[in-house]
Amino acid sequence: MQKIPVSVVVMTKNEERNIAKCLKALVDFDEVFVVDSNSTDATCAMASALGARVSNFQWNGKYPKKKQWCLEQLPFSHPVVLYVDADEEMTPALAAEIRDVLPRFAAGAGGAFVPFDYVFCGKKLEHGHRVYKLALLARKQSRFLDYDDLDVAHMWEVEGHYQPQVKGETFALRQRMVHNDHDSLFHYFDKHNRYSDWEANLRTKGLMNDPREANVGARALLKRIFQAMPFKAPISFLHSYVFRLGFLDGKAGYDYAVARAMYYWQIRIKTEELQKARLARAGEADADADAVTGAAK
Numbered sequence: 001m002q003k004i005p006v007s008v009v010v011m012t013k014n015e016e017r018n019i020a021k022c023l024k025a026l027v028d029f030d031e032v033f034v035v036d037s038n039s040t041d042a043t044c045a046m047a048s049a050l051g052a053r054v055s056n057f058q059w060n061g062k063y064p065k066k067k068q069w070c071l072e073q074l075p076f077s078h079p080v081v082l083y084v085d086a087d088e089e090m091t092p093a094l095a096a097e098i099r100d101v102l103p104r105f106a107a108g109a110g111g112a113f114v115p116f117d118y119v120f121c122g123k124k125l126e127h128g129h130r131v132y133k134l135a136l137l138a139r140k141q142s143r144f145l146d147y148d149d150l151d152v153a154h155m156w157e158v159e160g161h162y163q164p165q166v167k168g169e170t171f172a173l174r175q176r177m178v179h180n181d182h183d184s185l186f187h188y189f190d191k192h193n194r195y196s197d198w199e200a201n202l203r204t205k206g207l208m209n210d211p212r213e214a215n216v217g218a219r220a221l222l223k224r225i226f227q228a229m230p231f232k233a234p235i236s237f238l239h240s241y242v243f244r245l246g247f248l249d250g251k252a253g254y255d256y257a258v259a260r261a262m263y264y265w266q267i268r269i270k271t272e273e274l275q276k277a278r279l280a281r282a283g284e285a286d287a288d289a290d291a292v293t294g295a296a297k
Contacts, residue, residue, distance in 0.1 A: 001028075003028060003029060003030040004028050004029045004030060004095060004098060004099045004102075005030050005077075005078045005080075005102070006029055006030065006031075006078055006080045006081070006082050006098060006102070006136075007029075007030075007031045007032075007033065007074075007076040007077060007078045007080070007081050007082070007139075008026055008029045008031065008032045008033065008081075008082045008083075008084055009033050009035060009067075009070050009074065009081060009082070009083050009084070010022060010023065010026075010032065010033065010034045010035070010047075010052070010084050010085070010086055011034075011035050011036075011037075011057075011066055011067070011070075011083070011085065011086070011158060012034055012035070012036045012037070012039060012043050012044075012047070012086050013036065013037040013038070013039055013043075014039045014040060014041045014043060015039070015041075015043045015086035015087070016039075016041040016042045016043050016046060017182040017183055018086040018087045018181065018182050018183070019034070019043050019046050019047055019050075019086050020046055020050065021089055021180075021182075022084065022085075022086050022087070022088060022089060022090075023046075023047060023050040023051075023052055024050065025089045025090040025091070026084065026090050028090075028092075028095045029082070029090075029095070030077070030078065031053070031076070031077050031078060032051070032052045032053065033052065033053050033054075033055060033070070033074055034047040034052040034053070034054045034055070035055050035056075035057050035066065035070055035074070036054060036055070036056050036057065037056070037057050037058075037059070037066070037157060038056065038058065043086075044056075055074065057069060057070075057157070059156075059157035061150065062150065063146040063150075064144070064146070065144065065157055065158060065159045066157050066158045066159070067083065067144045067158065067159050067164075068143065068144040068159070071137075071139050071142065071143070071144070076139060079105065079138060079139060079140065080102060080105050080136065080137065080138060080139070081136075081137050081139045081142075082098070082135055082136050082137075083133075083135045083137070084135070084177070085179075087179060087180060087181035087182070087183070088116070088177050088178065088179050088180075089177065089178040089179075089180060090177060091175060091176065091177065091178060093175040094114070094173065094175035094176060094177055096175075097173055097174065097175045098112075098136060098173070101136075101171075101173070104169070104171070105138050108168045108169065109138065109168050109169040109170070109171065110137070110138050110141045110142060110166030110167050110168030110169060110170055110214065111134045111136060111137045111138065111141075111142060111164070111166045111168075111170045111214055112134070112135075112136040112170065112171055112172065112173050113132040113133065113134050113135075113170065113171070113172040113173065113216055114132065114133055114134075114135045114136060114173055114176070114177050115130055115131070115132050115172065115173065115174075115175075115176045115177070116130070116131040116132070116133070116176055116177050116178070116179045117176045117177070117178045117179065118131065118179050118256070119178065119179060119180035119181075120252050120255065120256040120259075121185075121251075121252045121255055121256075122252070123249065123250070123252035124178070124180075125246070125249045125252060125253060125256060126248065126249060127244055127245040127246050127247075127248045127249050127253060128240040128241065128244045128245070128246030128249060128253050128256055128257060129236070129239060129240040129244055129246070129256075129257075129260060130244070131179070132172060133163075134163040134164060134166070134170065134214055135177075136173070137164065137166065138166065138168060141166050141167040141168050142164045142165070142166045142167075143164055143165050143166075144159050144162075144164045144165075145162065145164070145165055145210055145212060145213070147159075147160065147162065147202065147207060147210070148202075148205060148207060149198060149201060149202060149207075151201070152197055152198050152201045153197070154193070154194050154197045154198075155194060155197060155198045156194065160195065160198045160199070160202075161195055161198070161199065162210070162213055163213040163214050163215065164213070164214060165212045165213060165214060166214045170214045170215070170216045171216060172216050188259075189259075192259075192263050192266075193266065195263075196263055196266035196267045196270055197270060199267050200266075200267050200270035200271040200273075200274055201274065203267065203271045204271055204274040204275055204278065208227055209223050209224055209227055232264040232267070232268065233261040233262070233264040233265040233268065234261065236257075236260050236261050236263075236264050237257045237258065237260065237261035240253075240256065240257040240260055240261075241253065241254060241257035
């Protein structure tokens with residue numbers, strides 16, 4: 001069968017534990033780019049051996065960040081792009097669905113949300129919170145926004161937890177990709193520690209949930225409602241473990257719900273820390289201004 005006419009982008013940095021599994025699952029796609037960020041392990045050599053086109057991305061600390069840079073700079077052969085992280089794995093059912101929906105892109109659709117099966121503590125979760133990412137894009141109709149986040153000290157060159165802006169219809173796929181990171185839980189918590197820094201910074205600036213981000217159905221409204229709620233940590237636990245039946249996944253379902261709640265707890269206390277620091281700086285600035293005024297008198 002002819003390969004799927006979609007250009008896949010896999011972004012990497014020291015992913016030798018994940019990259020072979022990821023790339024082997026993408027064999028049905030016509031074109032695969034691995035865009036690396038100065039890996040010091042065997043990631044690039046392994047990717048080249050598996051037939052991927054390997055490029056290096058050197059971030060200059062400015063916009064565009066990595067995903068948008070890929071849209072602007074890679075020599076794509078196809079109008080539709082699929083973003084896949086190295087710890088994600090394509091499934092045959094999802095690949096077939098992507099092939100089937102390509103006529104919708106030819107008719108003007110802008111993007112499709114991909115749902116994920118999450119593997120946590122070695123168990124694939126069948127229930128609980130479901131992650132969706134706008135990963136399948138009409139590249140000429142899509143752009144990752146320039147959030148005011150360059151001053152977030154512990155963030156990195158890849159865009160944060162937000163969806164791109166797209167022109168045209170967006171829709172959700174039914175089949176799922178698998179998220180299964182072979183790195184340890186240290187890697188998981190380190191990554192979410194960085195993301196919570198990023199989200200706390202944006203909350204302090206009032207920049208969460210930019211209305212230009214693409215959404216589908218009632219997701220935009222539900223996100224705004226959740227962002228306005230107090231007590232996000234316990235609410236996220238109840239949503240994942242009780243309302244989304246995470247308890248049916250046993251201990252892994254409980255641990256995942258707790259980890260998700262802890263993420264929102266981190267965001268809350270980091271936001272409060274940033275707000276206190278901002279008020280302190282404003283107070284110091286006012287005191288300095290008063291001192292200057294007093295000296296002038």
